[in-house]
Amino acid sequence: MALDRLFKRWIGNRNRLDPEQFRKARPIRNPVVEWTTAEDGSLLMQVPLESKRKWLQKIAVRAKWPTTRKFELEPMGAFVWQFCDGQHSNEAIARKLKERYKMNRLEAEASLSAFLQTLSQRGLISLLIGTKK
Amino acid sequence: MAFAWYGIELDLDDEWAPVSIEGNQKQGYARLGSTRAHQVQLRWETVTKPPSLPDSVNRYLNRIAKDSRKVSFSKEISLASESEASYRYSGRASGRGSIRYIPDRNLVVLVECVTPGKDSLSSAHQKISSSLKVDCGDLYHWQVLGLNVYLPKDLEVGKRQLFAGRTTIHFTAGKHTIVTAERWGLASELLAKHDFLEWARAALELPRATITDEDVGIRLVQKGNLFARTQTAVVGLYPKENRIQSVKVQSNRSEWNPEWRWIGFSKDGSEIETA
Known part of the structure; x- marks a missing residue:
């Protein structure tokens, strides 16, 4: 049990970004995501559901399971989404968020970090780390 | 800042x-x-x-x-x-x-x-x-993470909650009085969905409070009884900074009545610089 915890901690640390790296990282959208903007500024996103197992796909088609997964972002999330183009760093997005919604720096950075983590967990974005070409 | x-x-x-x-x-x-x-x-x-x-x-x-x-x-x-x-x-x-x-x-x-x-x-x-x-006067300035209030000097800090978008500090003055200063960010987004008065009543947890609009902001008073203290709050909206600020006092002593200058407003509604 202790070894298991140690292993998890070791693996966990390898994937963790330090705050400086995170500030410089650039979020980029998953190219398969399609989205439309609603009148109120919110965003409706669709991600195709594809399984690598063909037999599972066949079952899904026969059973008329949904072929896409839908997400909705509120206007504030939509504001962040437009900058997830691989060109803007997290620091730059946090600055825009701060100006647009009159937040303080810490607040903008904390909410952006939590939001990007959620998007990343759902496979909607990836973070580019390293120098911009 | x-x-x-x-x-x-x-x-x-x-x-x-x-x-x-x-x-x-x-x-x-x-x-x-x-x-x-x-x-x-x-x-x-x-x-x-x-x-x-x-x-x-x-x-x-x-x-x-x-x-x-x-x-x-x-x-x-x-x-x-x-x-x-x-x-x-x-x-x-x-x-x-x-x-x-x-x-x-x-x-x-x-x-x-x-x-x-x-x-x-x-x-x-x-x-x-x-x-x-x-500050050496009767009010002390408190400013942290967007919260910006001036409160009586006898207060001691109790619990603090510093969340993104919401800053709360609880103060105590002896055993008889609790003062809570709060700041909410994203005011325009909050008020796009809710009515200001109803939002204030829910956010400050004063469901039975009587509300008076005093031009500068709103005042909520929920009378106490044998088991609960009287709760009075002043709530101000700051459109320029996109925030809402409130000070709530829970006390049965009449001298503990929140004033507009506590949340940075003078009586005519203009924002004051320092206490």
Whole structure:
């Protein structure tokens, strides 16, 4: 049990970004995501559901399971989404968020970090780390 | 962004944010960090008689020297006046600071800029320490993470909740009174979905309160009974800063009635600069 915890901690640390790296990282959208903007500024996103197992796909088609997964972002999330183009760093997005919604720096950075983590967990974005070409 | 705690105020750039705040009115410590590795330390202590500032600095620097054993440590202290001294040191970290005695409050305040490297701190320290203001009136300024209120000087800080978009500080004045100062960000987004009055009633947890619109903001009063204290709150909307601020008082004593100047408004509705 202790070894298991140690292993998890070791693996966990390898994937963790330090705050400086995170500030410089650039979020980029998953190219398969399609989205439309609603009148109120919110965003409706669709991600195709594809399984690598063909037999599972066949079952899904026969059973008329949904072929896409839908997400909705509120206007504030939509504001962040437009900058997830691989060109803007997290620091730059946090600055825009701060100006647009009159937040303080810490607040903008904390909410952006939590939001990007959620998007990343759902496979909607990836973070580019390293120098911009 | 300014930082103010127990009426001790520093004017800082927006890159600074509080990392740690400890202590009470008599003695305390606040550390603020920036996006760079620099830090600002603010220490305060109430004294019974005017202290010898060089001695106080010496004692403080000796403590730091002890911590940076095995690394050469150098220090320099200069007395600017009877009530102000400045110092610099270099050891495991480099620091530049000043110490001031505030006779009106019998308070010694130390402001220090620290860097783990050898960067020059003189201009940063000069700018920050010259911005130091200490309230000596009946209200003390409190400003942290967007919350900006002026509260009676007898309060002690209790619980603090510093969330993104919401800053809450609970204060106590003896056993009889609880004061809660709160700030909500994203006011326009909140009020796009909710009615201001109904939102205030729900957010302040005053479901039976009577609400009066007093031009400057709204006042909520929920009468107490044998088992519960009377709760009074003032709520102000700050469209320019996109925030809502409130001060709620739970007390059965009539002198504890929140005033508009506590949340930064004068009676005519204009925002006041300092207490």
